[in-house]
Amino acid sequence: MTEKTPPVCSYEGSDYQTSFWDEGGRAYEDTAEVHALKKLLPAGGKKMLELGAGAGRNTPRYTGFQQVTLVDFSLTQLQQARERLGDSPEYRYVAADIYHLPFGESQFDAATMIRTLHHMKDAPLALKKIHASLKPGAVFILEYANKLNLKAILRYLLKKQTWSPFTLEPVEFVELNFDFHPQAIRNWLAETGFKLERQVTVSHFRIGFLKKIFPARFLAALDSAASHTGEWWQLTPSVFTRSTVTEKVTTPGISFFCCPACGADLPDTPPELVCPKCGKRYPVTGGIYDFRSF
Ligand SMILES: [Zn+2]
Numbered sequence: 001m002t003e004k005t006p007p008v009c010s011y012e013g014s015d016y017q018t019s020f021w022d023e024g025g026r027a028y029e030d031t032a033e034v035h036a037l038k039k040l041l042p043a044g045g046k047k048m049l050e051l052g053a054g055a056g057r058n059t060p061r062y063t064g065f066q067q068v069t070l071v072d073f074s075l076t077q078l079q080q081a082r083e084r085l086g087d088s089p090e091y092r093y094v095a096a097d098i099y100h101l102p103f104g105e106s107q108f109d110a111a112t113m114i115r116t117l118h119h120m121k122d123a124p125l126a127l128k129k130i131h132a133s134l135k136p137g138a139v140f141i142l143e144y145a146n147k148l149n150l151k152a153i154l155r156y157l158l159k160k161q162t163w164s165p166f167t168l169e170p171v172e173f174v175e176l177n178f179d180f181h182p183q184a185i186r187n188w189l190a191e192t193g194f195k196l197e198r199q200v201t202v203s204h205f206r207i208g209f210l211k212k213i214f215p216a217r218f219l220a221a222l223d224s225a226a227s228h229t230g231e232w233w234q235l236t237p238s239v240f241t242r243s244t245v246t247e248k249v250t251t252p253g254i255s256f257f258c259c260p261a262c263g264a265d266l267p268d269t270p271p272e273l274v275c276p277k278c279g280k281r282y283p284v285t286g287g288i289y290d291f292r293s294f
Pocket residue numbers: 259260261262263264275276277278279280
């Protein structure tokens with residue numbers, strides 16, 4: 001019954017949060033994301049789903065939501081998130097693969113997926129799974145890595161790069177790292193049942209010497225001003241989109257969790273969840289639900 005899905009990129013055991021964000025000179029990119037989220041996040045709601053949450057860098061920014069469910073494939077990333085955010089009913093930590101999300105139909109009022117789609121070999125399938133977890137009218141904020149960025153265009157025109165930034169197919173520049181064409185993203189969102197409302201371009205100034213000369217806050221403020229042009233053209237390496245879920249024909253699931261193996265409703269019974277239909281068992285260890293083996 002298990003579908004054949006692509007390999008998953010895992011950050012298990014990675015010090016990504018420290019090496020890339022905290023000490024990697026990424027203050028500009030991080031602040032630019034704060035501005036983008038401020039423009040796009042809904043005022044609030046009950047349940048927020050954060051896909052590819054990592055160590056919870058963005059999680060405290062989802063103010064106004066009663067509960068945030070952090071999903072990541074890496075248990076160690078979620079452990080770092082839990083150390084950072086604490087163990088309160090406000091947060092739920094779920095280790096799962098986006099192709100096999102363990103949630104009932106239409107459980108969430110909103111979702112975000114930031115710096116995560118670029119690890120998806122089958123992006124349309126991931127979008128389909130996310131769509132199923134969201135309620136009708138829910139807001140979905142998706143960030144993607146844009147292959148049609150100025151640097152890639154210049155390199156292609158100067159013949160320093162073989163792949164074309166102008167074609168719709170994704171480019172896999174490193175194994176399980178993909179850049180997408182904005183039009184391909186718009187097509188997939190529409191085909192999945194999302195209505196695109198806004199596009200915000202981010203990281204206009206992801207250039208080493210600018211980051212050395214100017215303070216991160218100054219560049220991020222300039223970036224925020226420029227991001228409004230994202231409605232008309234998208235030439236930055238990172239693009240944020242806000243879409244809403246259009247009408248759905250499916251009925252909402254009875255329970256919050258469902259079995260990723262067989263799809264049955266799954267009672268929330270820590271320290272172990274047992275599927276009443278197929279008998280699969282899912283442990284809850286150190287406050288983290290683990291749905292990765294099925
Ligand atoms: Zn099952």
